[in-house]
Amino acid sequence: ETGVTQTPRHLVMGMTNKKSLKCEQHLGHNAMYWYKQSAKKPLELMFVYNFKEQTENNSVPSRFSPECPNSSHLFLHLHTLQPEDSALYLCASSQERGPNLYEQYFGPGTRLTVT
Amino acid sequence: ILNVEQSPQSLHVQEGDSTNFTCSFPSSNFYALHWYRWETAKSPEALFVMTLNGDEKKKGRISATLNTKEGYSYLYIKGSQPEDSATYLCARMNYGGSQGNLIFGKGTKLSVKP
Numbered sequence: 001e002t003g004v005t006q007t008p009r010h011l012v013m014g015m016t017n018k019k020s021l022k023c024e025q026h027l028g029h030n031a032m033y034w035y036k037q038s039a040k041k042p043l044e045l046m047f048v049y050n051f052k053e054q055t056e057n058n059s060v061p062s063r064f065s066p067e068c069p070n071s072s073h074l075f076l077h078l079h080t081l082q083p084e085d086s087a088l089y090l091c092a093s094s095q096e097r098g099p100n101l102y103e104q105y106f107g108p109g110t111r112l113t114v115t
Numbered sequence: 116i117l118n119v120e121q122s123p124q125s126l127h128v129q130e131g132d133s134t135n136f137t138c139s140f141p142s143s144n145f146y147a148l149h150w151y152r153w154e155t156a157k158s159p160e161a162l163f164v165m166t167l168n169g170d171e172k173k174k175g176r177i178s179a180t181l182n183t184k185e186g187y188s189y190l191y192i193k194g195s196q197p198e199d200s201a202t203y204l205c206a207r208m209n210y211g212g213s214q215g216n217l218i219f220g221k222g223t224k225l226s227v228k229p
Contacts, residue, residue, distance in 0.1 A: 002158050042119070043159075043204065043219040056216055090159070101147050101166065102208065104217070106158040 003027040006091050006107035013081065014115055021076040021110050023091030030096060032074040033104065034066060037088040049074060050096070081114045088112070119207050121220035128195050129228050135191045136223040138205035142186035146210040149217060150179055150190055154201040162190075162203075195227045 004025045013019050025032065034046040048056035049068040063085075065077040074091055088111050092104040120139045128134050140148065150162040163172040168183040176193045192199055202224045206217035 002160070004158070040221070042221045043206075043217075045216060045218075048216060101164055102217070103149065103161045103164050104151075104159075105161070106151075108158050 002105045002107065004091060004093055004105050004107035006089075006110055008110060009108065010111045010113075012113045012115060013078070015081060015083070017081075018077070018079040020078065021089055021091075021112075023074040023076075023107055025072055025074075025091075025093040025105070025107075027093055027105060028095075029093035029105070030071050031094045031102070032068060032071070033092040033094075034074065034076050035090040035092065037090060037109070039087075043090070047076075078112075081112075083114050086112055086114045119205060119218050119220040121203075121205055121223050123223060124221070125224040125226070127226045127228065130195060130197060132195050132227075133191070133193045134195055134225070135189050136203055136225075138188045138190070138220055140186050140188075140205075140207040140218075140220075142183060144210045145183045145186075145207065147208040148181055148183075148188050149206040149208070150188070151204040151206070152201045153204060153222070159204060192225070195225070197227045197229050200225055200227045 007022045031050045033048050036044045045058050046060045047066045052068045063080050067075040088109045090109045091107040094102045094104045122137050147166045149164050151159040153159040163179045165181040170181040172179050178191045181188045202222040204222045206219040
């Protein structure tokens with residue numbers, strides 16, 4: 001148990017559906033992240049939020065829309081996805097101070113399948 | 116080196132063997148190097164965060180070293196146990212980049228046979 005929870009754990013959706021992934025951290029961290037893990041590829045950073053402000057968008061298609069209403073919650077809204085978007089989506093959080101700079105605490109991930 | 120590279124891609128060892136993996140990364144604009152362990156069906160878990168050239172860190176039977184000038188880090192596991200079986204990821208953070216912006220390697224998958 002890392003203190004970062006994600007729901008749902010598994011999601012199957014059609015290309016015309018709209019769904020949302022949810023992440024919550026109970027660690028008092030100020031930064032939250034979305035990552036994508038595709039088969040045979042490294043973890044890819046998608047979005048970074050610091051104190052609820054988006055500070056990084058790594059050229060992610062607009063069919064992925066993040067939302068960070070407060071520093072404990074992070075959402076990833078999905079619409080008109082493509083089959084190649086099927087992947088494991090991981091959420092993480094970190095603190096900007098302390099001895100372990102930006103050490104990230106990961107959630108268990110959402111396994112997304114787009115049909 | 117443009118990306119973070121890890122070798123070997125996978126490794127099979129017997130219980131009790133000691134082993135090590137390599138992480139290579141661009142040395143320019145270096146800020147920090149992270150190591151994570153990712154067990155199947157679990158979340159990646161941080162092992163070490165290192166920033167200084169020559170840094171050495173240890174946690175139990177696992178240790179890591181860092182050379183920022185030549186752009187590499189080694190992870191060592193002494194006396195491997197079956198519970199060490201996992202994928203070990205390294206990630207680099209650039210100086211001046213967005214806070215927490217990590218660039219990950221593909222990982223080294225370790226299997227330890229009893």
